Amino acid sequence: MAKVKFIRLAEVINKKQDKRVMSVSIKPTLYDCTGMIWFTDIQLQEGPVLNGYVPHTESRLEKLKEDGSIKNPVWFNGVVRSEETIILFNVGETSAGLDVHIYPKLSMSAGTVKLSQGIGGQQVSFPREIEKDADLALLASTRTCTKNGASEPKEGFYQYSAAWDSKHKVTLEKGKSARVLFTMQEMQDGGEPF
Helix, strand or coil: CCCCCCCCCCCCCCCCCCCCCCCCCCCCCCCCCCCCCCCCCCCCCCCCCCCCCCCCHHHCEEECEECCEECCCEEEEEEEECEEEEEEEECCCECEEEEEEEEECCCECCCCCEEEECCCEEEEECCCCECCCCCEEEECCCCEEEECCEECCCEECCCEECCEEEEEEEECCCCCEEEEEEEECCEEECCCCC
């Protein structure tokens, strides 16, 4: 399988009259080609100089490999009472998305369950009550938040683990406890420089 390559193309569009542009139609046309091509992030801008850009990370990241095989996801589990900071060890070369499951031992009031990075960044909270023994799942791998398999609202960010070690604050309703499970697929830089 060929490696995915990012190629940035830029074209100048000259207006026929000095008037405001109301719409633009783009019709990619290819001749004498084989393979697959994706067009992403079409950007129109005014002026003589191009703005900066950042290529999509999918072409740059691969699952962490050990001895030529993809390493299995890693799991961290425990019990939290009221509030704890969990330290996760990520031996990948870069950040990795986290899938988090919270299983309350008692029902928790709306807005009392929160997750965050370090001392409070990238916080997410859950605005509804969470019943005893529910499976509250915040899954970065699928960009979903569910409770017992049904869609559940959240306010804030999906969680991730920084490379090497990262701190994760779990906050629950005061005096209550829950089982927690963190899962991540460690990642490595797999792309070639552009």
